[in-house]
Amino acid sequence: MADNTTEILVGNAFLDTPLFGEITYGNLLAAILILVGTYVVAKVLSVIVMRVLAGKVEVSNSTFLAKIVRWLTYFVGIVAASPFLHIDFSGLIVAGGILAFAISFASQSTLSNFVAGVLLMFERPVGVGDNISVNGTEGYVEDIGILSTTIRTYSGIFVRIPNESMFTSDITNYVAHIARRFDYDIGIRYSDDADKAIKVIKGIIEKHPYALKNPGPSVYVDELGNNSINLKVRIWAPSAFWWDVRTDLLWKIFQALRKADIDIPFPQLTLWYGQEPPKPSKAGKGSGFTPQEVLGKSEVSPENAVKVIK
Numbered sequence: 001m002a003d004n005t006t007e008i009l010v011g012n013a014f015l016d017t018p019l020f021g022e023i024t025y026g027n028l029l030a031a032i033l034i035l036v037g038t039y040v041v042a043k044v045l046s047v048i049v050m051r052v053l054a055g056k057v058e059v060s061n062s063t064f065l066a067k068i069v070r071w072l073t074y075f076v077g078i079v080a081a082s083p084f085l086h087i088d089f090s091g092l093i094v095a096g097g098i099l100a101f102a103i104s105f106a107s108q109s110t111l112s113n114f115v116a117g118v119l120l121m122f123e124r125p126v127g128v129g130d131n132i133s134v135n136g137t138e139g140y141v142e143d144i145g146i147l148s149t150t151i152r153t154y155s156g157i158f159v160r161i162p163n164e165s166m167f168t169s170d171i172t173n174y175v176a177h178i179a180r181r182f183d184y185d186i187g188i189r190y191s192d193d194a195d196k197a198i199k200v201i202k203g204i205i206e207k208h209p210y211a212l213k214n215p216g217p218s219v220y221v222d223e224l225g226n227n228s229i230n231l232k233v234r235i236w237a238p239s240a241f242w243w244d245v246r247t248d249l250l251w252k253i254f255q256a257l258r259k260a261d262i263d264i265p266f267p268q269l270t271l272w273y274g275q276e277p278p279k280p281s282k283a284g285k286g287s288g289f290t291p292q293e294v295l296g297k298s299e300v301s302p303e304n305a306v307k308v309i310k
Contacts, residue, residue: 031081038077042070053121064146065118113147116167120144125171131239133172135165175239179212182235182246186253187228192262194221194229204256205235210245212236228265 046066053062121144126132130141132151139153149166151159174180188197198219205217215236222232233253237245257264 027084027086031084034081034084035077038073038080042073042077045073046070065121110147113163116163117144117146117148120149120163120167126166126173130176131174133174134161135169137161178239179215179236180239180242181215182237182242184231184233184235184250184253185222186231186233186257187225187264188231188257188262189265190229192229194231196260197231197257197262200256200260200262201231201233201253204252205233205249208245208249208252210237210241211249212238227267 046069049066049069050062053065120126126141126144126149128141128144132138132141134151137151137153137159139151139157139159141149142152142158143150145163148160148162151161153159186197186201188194198221201219202217205211205219211217212235217233217235219231219233221229223230235245235249254264
């Protein structure tokens with residue numbers, strides 16, 4: 001019992017022995033344990049971040065976030081170990097706080113874009129390759145970065161949109177759902193059989209391999225217009241192929257209607273004319289002759305033409 005007590009006292013005395021300055025062996029050991037533990041925790045957190053974000057964001061973005069988490073953990077560990085090494089960070093913290101305030105004030109938009117980028121990665125309203133519309137820009141998402149999102153428009157132009165604008169704007173994702181609907185407005189003549197036209201259109205749609213059966217298409221008389229009977233055609237197709245289906249079916253429907261002798265009319269106006277009234281034998285009040293005709297039938301000078309007509 002006495003030997004154990006002696007060993008403990010010797011150990012404590014050793015840990016309290018100054019190594020250099022006010023730093024003892026015990027202080028150094030505690031600082032080393034904290035730093036080693038910090039390193040292990042940082043590694044574990046980095047792996048967790050990479051696994052959570054796997055398949056949700058680009059690998060480059062998840063790697064970047066993992067690095068941020070790792071370095072923040074390192075910073076916390078160094079601050080925690082500094083008292084054991086008698087390192088005073090108070091002055092450095094004050095200076096760093098002032099510098100951080102100045103930087104944050106000068107780069108508020110950058111910080112807001114960064115925060116919005118992180119939120120977009122977790123919320124995932126859009127993904128790389130999605131066909132979207134945001135702030136009047138339509139196209140395909142090429143990249144979701146930390147500060148901005150890149151969209152490739154239909155004409156091949158790359159547009160960079162700040163993440164803050166992406167996060168606060170209304171986003172239309174055309175491929176978020178597995179199926180997408182498109183509509184046609186088709187007009188036929190009043191002399192054509194609407195039931196026959198509907199049957200022809202449905203037959204063409206049913207033959208198309210990418211026109212969905214569930215939800216199925218619908219074709220009906222939507223409006224009796226001034227020049228035509230207007231049919232509404234609604235078709236569902238896989239989101240990945242909806243544009244090809246839309247353009248393909250439109251032309252096939254037109255050809256099928258023409259083959260069935262059902263034409264798409266164009267606006268036209270019919271005017272009805274009555275018989276012209278007989279002309280009087282001489283010019284006079286209310287004769288219906290123009291001033292030029294009156295002048296051509298008499299010797300009246302142009303100055304007195306108005307008087308003659310009256």
